[in-house]
Amino acid sequence: MRTLTCLYVGLLALLVGAGSALAQPEFDQVERGRYLAVVGDCSACHTADPAKPFAGGFRIDTPFGALLGANITPDVVTGIGNWTFDDFQRAMSEGIGHGGKRLYGAMPFTAYTKMTQQDNRDLWAYLQTLQPIANEVNTNQLPFPFNIRTSLLVWDWLNFDQGEFKPNPMKSVQWNRGAYLVEGPGHCGTCHTPKNPLGGDKNSHFLQGNNLGAWWAPDITNNDHSGIGLWTEEDLISYLRTGVNRFVIASGPMAEEVEHSSQHWHNADLKAVAVYLKSDKIQQPAPQALSADDSRMVAGKAIYFDRCSACHNSAGTGEPNIFPRLADNPLIRAANPTSLVNVVLAGSRAGSTASRPTAPAMPSFAWNLNDEQVSNVLTYIRNSWGNAAEPVKPAEVQRLRKNLQP
Ligand code: HEC
Ligand code: HEC
Ligand code: HEC
Structure with a gap:
């Protein structure tokens, strides 16, 4: 009983201590940042070992070889502990990391570049509250010649449109919020947009389906034959919230995306995504089915x-x-x-x-x-x-x- 009471008092002290460490506005900012880290699913690539959140080392296989997620905890030696906000903003918006090195597109900065500077400030505030973890990660495991970062200058020039999301004034606030989430922090195109031979997004085919090796990330545009044209907004929200709806059950990488990210999105954000993805109907000619006696x-x-x-x-x-x-x-x-x-x-x-x-x-x-x-x-x-x-x-x-x- 005595130890229990001690524990209780200790906990209370801890809680009070934590409460006074952050004033309310900062606390709110950190909470917004935590939410953005979930929407952006940063831990999918930056956490290899659940006991070491955001300490990097998670392996991402690309057609050119493997990359590892970087250590983005505030550890001064092996993480981003000596970064300023401007360094972080540069990584998210320009794809430029530690010591000015260009980052590979496996870090989805081609999508995160659309994030507002305010959102990046919130995300940065959250990342700084993480436990610093010493974990040396050599992110670049690519074979020669792909391991040479100077080639990324050309890659960026060909494949990267830098810049914050620009709202479309012809559309509603809700539509624009959906577009921002899908194209920016939600980085849906990283998996769902087909790639050119250099691994860059084919933007003319945005979200029209892409091969991930063992998985196919299907067409999620609003067309009846190969996309989600038959789904209602409610079908889409239910899929992103629970991984199932009356049509399909999410498996593979999408099941993970739902589990770690979209099931935690605010209702209003899921609704905005549905409004955006369902807004323009695309018509495609349907092929003929094979004959039953084939x-x-x-x-x-x-x-x-x-x-x-x-x-x-x-x-x-x-x-x-x-x-x-x-x-x-x-x-x-x-x-x-x-x-x-x-x-x-x-x-x-x-x-x-x-x-x-x-x-x-x-x-x-x-x-x-x-x-x-x-x-x-x-x-x-x-x-x-x-x-x-x-x-x-x-x-x-x-x-x-x-x-x-x-
Ligand atoms: C799909 C995988 C993936 C996701 C999702 C992802 N990252 Fe990364 N990130 C990487 C990889 C891989 C690298 C290393 C790239 C390199 O070395 O060129 C990296 C590098 C970084 C760097 C640069 C670190 C350094 O030392 O230079 C920062 C900062 C970063 N990521 C932040 C984030 C944040 C914040 C999020 C979530 C909003 C995020 N990442 C989501 C894969 C990912
Ligand atoms: C890590 C890769 C990845 C990311 C990121 C991702 N998806 Fe997916 N998605 C997939 C894969 C793979 C499937 C196919 C799942 C299956 O076969 O069950 C899928 C399936 C879907 C489907 C079902 C389509 C159908 O016809 O069955 C929808 C809708 C969807 N994703 C929406 C999204 C949205 C919206 C985002 C961004 C918020 C997103 N996805 C981000 C990989 C991804
Ligand atoms: C014991 C029950 C069971 C049997 C038998 C079964 N399935 Fe399935 N199947 C499931 C379940 C449950 C899922 C959903 C699991 C998931 O998506 O992760 C599924 C998913 C699928 C999917 C993916 C659909 C989607 O929307 O993602 C296909 C395709 C499929 N099954 C085809 C088959 C074929 C072909 C056979 C026979 C060779 C078969 N199944 C036998 C239970 C079964």
């Missing part, structure tokens, strides 16, 4: 009824919030089937969120379906129940099977 469709149908229909239903309609719908689902008919192949080979468990703590799982079929069977069953679901898309090639399955973790 040999791949016949073989695929048999496998589907044998192995898949118990969960996804014979008409592909799934079970709301448990088994995703495959029928009339843009994700199933995405131009690039990488994610689908990966889910069937490796199985998947959707991320858990506060509103859905135990997520259902999709079994792995790598051990009992061969490359041709996987390609046939996917060709079947991509061309049934209102879907129409290119058949999946067995060679594509073979390629992805090689990448599976043992």
